[in-house]
Amino acid sequence: MRVGTLVVGRRTRRQRRAANKAERRLLHKISEEQRENKRQQKEMEDALWEGETLPAEGESGDRMGRSVIPAYVSTTRITSNKARVQYPFLAPAGRGGEGVLIGNDKFARGPFCFDPFVDYRKGLLSNTNMAVIGTIGTGKSSLMKCMALRDLVFGRRTFVPGDPKGEWDGVVQAVGGAVITLGGASGARLNPLDAGRRPSRDREEGRPVNDEQWRIMVDNQRLDLLEALISTLMKKDLLQAEKAALRVALEAASARHGGSPIIPTVTEEVFNPSTPVETLEGFRDREDLMNVGREVGFALQELTRGKLRGLFDGPSTVGFDPSAPMMSINLKNFTQGSQAMSLIMACTGSWFEASLRGDDLGQRNVVYEEAHELMAFPQLLERMRSSFKLVRAWGLRNIIALHRISDLDAVGSLGSKQRAVAEGLLSDTSTRVVYRQESDQLENTQRVLGLSDSSLEAVKNLAIGSGLWQVGKLAYLVAHRRTEWEKVMTDTDERLGKR
Template sequence: MDAGTAPQTPATAGRKARPHATHLELATAPGIVSPERAWEIYRHRPQPRWWGWATSGGGRAANVEEGALYQGTTAQVCGLYPFASGSGAAPRGVPIGRHMYTAEPIGLDPGEWVTSGLISNTGVWVQGQPGIGKSTIVKRLATGLSAFGFYLAIPGDVKGEYSALVDSLGGRVWRIGRGLHSLNPLDGGPLRDALRHASGVERDRLAETLRARQISLLEALIVIVRRAGMTVTERVVLGTALDAAARQASPGEPTIPDVLRGLDDPPDDLLSVSACDTPAQFRRDQRELRNSLRLLVNGAIRGLFDRESTVHADLSTPAMSLDLSALEDDDDDVIAAAMLCSWSWSAAMIDAARSSGAHRNVVQIQDELWRALRVAPGLVERSDALTRMNRHKGVVQIQVTHSLDDLEALPTEADRAKARGMAGRNNIMILGGMPAGEMDSLGNIVNVTSRESSLVSSWAAPPTWVAGGKHPGRGRYLIKSGQRIGLPVEMTLTASELQLYNTDTAWQKKKEPR
């Protein structure tokens, strides 16, 4: 800052300083002092206060006003200031990291974002390469929402990677498998208990909800074992047989063997809806349906879903997980059946809690989504009907997958279109490192700029073959919502999180005992 009158120093005493001369100019003027002394004077010159010199023309201001804030589109603003960047998000919610460019803290709470008008539904889609930290950010979000009072539900944990988190939160882990806990696909669970205590219109609504979910799940299981759809007649016969089995099992729960026995020895109402005159004719006409159910009882999934449930819901705990890791090495049809049953049971638990007045907001995680959808045609629609949760139920539904190519590998074009629609309905997308081609595919679902695509693609692999460095995509995510500029976030884990969220223990070297 230039000064109108330079302060007096021993070197300039008795001399009149020319206007706007700096200390260095005065000190180095010919015949005043040596260069060494000039530098010493300049280095120890008086410093102005932050509001300027208290001299004429010294720039002193008693008050410095704050800058004016202007808003405009990027097309307009960049014409005035070419270095404009997208704004960040208010740090309300679970702290998931800092903005990679502005360092501001970023919070994520789908429920808060809905109430504040940022989004219209609470669906979250998480996608990225294996090993870049998809489950890590999901666990961070689930842990934070649990602290906010959400109930954490993980139906169908194929790898068992969420069990440690549920245990640490004081929740309950149910391990499904042969010789372990069983899950009856027709078990209404807590929804059945709510039905017993309801009356009037509410009881009728719950009864229809339970029946629709039972039929949808049973049809999905039949599609899985036969790898094909059902005829209209088969669907009508199956619904009638299920109603008969439910009446006989009341007040308990029907099982798949109960439905099969009704088809082997059909009552009059089954003969009527199938237009058969004799039980022998019915068994002959419906042998495909009967054999499909028999595969559920005696086939590859024998012992898993053909008996009463030993799993019970407990909403007094903060979290619940249905651990399917005992089935991880089984065929995809076994995994798909287990995941669909788990999703349906969890949805029944949420409905029951809502109707009983013990409602809590829920965060529900569906990981390894693709394994349940690729087995047979029509499973996308059925799984969507079983698991779709809207914001009015207070559910944050997080769906996790590696790649849209997983969804493109579905059996039919109709399934692929429905899967893309399922991904697009999620208002929040969390994208980890992935190839450029994958980002191009995502462009058909969400608006991704070329700069955002390049950024996410740069996280896909290390730039060199030098080992020992941190993977560039580990802990980095792009949060997208609608047409907004994405939020590039880098997440740093605490010491306890590094241990709790670690999924690479099988590859870590064990320390040698001393």
Template sequence: MRQALERRRAAKAAQHLPHADLADVLAPSAVPEAPVREKGRRERPEPIPSRRGVAKPFSGRAPRIPNLPAFRSSTGQVQGLYPWLYGKSLPPVGAYMGVDCLTGGAFSCHPVEWLHRGLTSNPNLLITGVPGSGKSATIKGLALRLLTYGVKTFVLGDIKNEYAKVARALGVEPVELGPGLPTRLNPLDSGPLGQHLPTDPIELRDRLAEIHRRRITLLSSLLEVRLDRKLDPTEEAALAYAIKDISGEHDGNSQLVDPTIPDVWAVLRDPHPVMVEELRADSVKELRERIRPAADALGNMVQGSLSGLFDGPTTVRLDFNAPIQTVNLERMKGRGDETVAMTLACASNWGQTAIDDPNGPVRLVIRDELWRAMRIPAMVRKLDADLRLSRSNGTIEVLSTHRLSDFEAVGAAGSEEVAIAKGLISSCDVRICLAQDTAPLAMTRDAIGLTDTECQHIASWTGQHKGRGIWKIGRSSSHVVQMMLTPIEQELTWTNERMSL
């Protein structure tokens, strides 16, 4: 009976809160002291459970570990079950560029090594992004870091004078070209191809044919811009004859002379009797009248847009052992898009010829402000040829543009030039897409092959994500990379000097 009463009192007390002062509840007067450990007594560590679990009731101990079944499937199916997993990073070869934002690992770049390992089919790069997204910083960082791997850099036309600081930091003085300067570049130079001509007749014929092809392609491109039409067969034949006549190829000379644009103009302006007979004209007067438009257009370039730039022999000697070479064309910015495009075409032809050494090192050829160069339709075809021959020429072609819609502005819709320009994207197996505007992002998605998730990444980047981009390596590998610059590189890649207060 007594035990029953005690149990009843305990049950009734459990239904009410304990009696305590409200002040002690809200603000305890003293902090409870920690329990004092007895001297000489050591606490027993918690036992480490075995693979089968803790040996006590209700602890999930398994007397036998079952063999789990293994299932195999393709990544196209498994990615639906595990959409939060990303592929492994690229092999750590080449120059460190930054951090892979999805895996947290280091991201390294070496287009030639990627080519050798079968990750890409060509070493060319295409980088696109709005102004201020970090295009030039990414390119300069890549050029500086690939120097340790023996890759030298050549900038074919620096319109904004962005690479002069980098060149001077490496101990190289840029080649400055512009009105009022004594520097001259001859875009018809034969370069290393014209030196030490082979003695084998077949090899000699092929070498001379390649040199002639480059010269005739450049002059035809310039004349087509001036005439706003293609050259007729007589004009092309006269141009080819003038080049061979000046170089001495007609006479079978063992050492050829590099013609200049004024030399070619002089032959077209006053054709001689042998040229008349070669072109099957009735008289000198008749031939002069038939080629007068081409001769006048070439004369206007010599005395006008190209005057003081490409109207004489080359006056500079390139140091091919230097880590970088750049042609500064900042003085040409105010001469109009057509003149700038022709200047870039001449500088590109001269530069590509100058570095065309079969025994030379791998070079990073940077083509900045690509939309300006593609104003000349023939320049688009030449650029396409350079990209296709990059592996045999030992070059890593880098194309930089603000948006991919620039490739559609090279000509009329559906024209051959537009089709070739769009094909330039597929000739670059490494494509870097930095921050983009919303409107051109749809074209970028179709041209590069971006997924919905990658488009969302790009659309979310702001000015504080400078240098962050999607790196598409080959046709299957994609990485979100944040470019990391050292303090010295940040100073060399800073392009907002004019905006400083």
């Protein structure tokens, strides 16, 4: 006879074996179920992907940046200072949504918005100026036009003092702006010596501007322009005596025209001064004054004769409209790359700048299209650079478009004073957008802009409309996106046939 356990509550061997077996069966069932679940999940994923191929840049639309397959990423903790250097494009945090939408940040895969005024207030930028550098047809003008259009929503207006291709007309007219066309059959005349707008306060100190200060402001603007034009035409800097003769002539011309001189009268005063020489210091006699000013006079004559005839030789027939949402000066009637074009751009630039004085007109963009036209003329560049200094106080933001950094070589050799002026113009722009560059330009671009190797690598492979944005110390790779309407407004390929 077999005797079972006498201890109450203790299981028999058979009971234990049965319990173990049940447990194993349960475990087996669970793992079967898990396997089945996994199989079903995989089947579902496969079904989801079947027939679909992911585009090279990932999904677009509202599934952008998402994946149905979970990604396992190993994480590393690192300070943002180091990360910025080690992972140049990945580290910058998103720029946030302030300012106009430009397009996509290609690395962060999010929208890229930009507002230089906000960045300036935050201390990320030392000025609001911007340079857009890229070879022909890479989308520089498109970017500037779209920024101008989108800026309107923020109440910012845009002024284009010189549009050598006349390509801004459509954009400006579409928003109810004013286009001034010079040359050709237009018959329009513009007096670059116009006084412009009297600001309510002084830009350095913020004090009200009295009559005397206003007169000095206008005189300086006129002298700066005339000296830049004359020394460009004479291909040398003016001597002190020549500057003095010019100043005397300008004062006399101004008195003759009730404070609104015109260039022919200044020329006349240089050749045939009406100012009694006894009242002037430094000149021996009238003969001496006339001799000193002779060359200056001939240079001035060039501005009202020859190719520039009829443009700047009398009172303006066109006016500046300070309330216009956009304004541009169409210069398509003049030959690109000529000295005349550069002189005209300097005159129209100065005229616009005089009209934009004051901080009570809101934030404004001043777009210098094809600024490389000025690159061969350091005096004109210097004048432009000094006008950049107005920016901070008067809420102006200058945007310059350049073809390539080697345009700077045209100004002067490395280390020369002229070259320093041109490079200084670039260093006055805290935001640089580099579009595609010719391969022989890459080294130069890297040197002048101080690009990192990885930034340079990115620049080499840029598509049209994509650029490397250097915003202060941070770099972003951005694809500029246009709406269908903007595409029509900014397309410049029409005459070449569609791409």
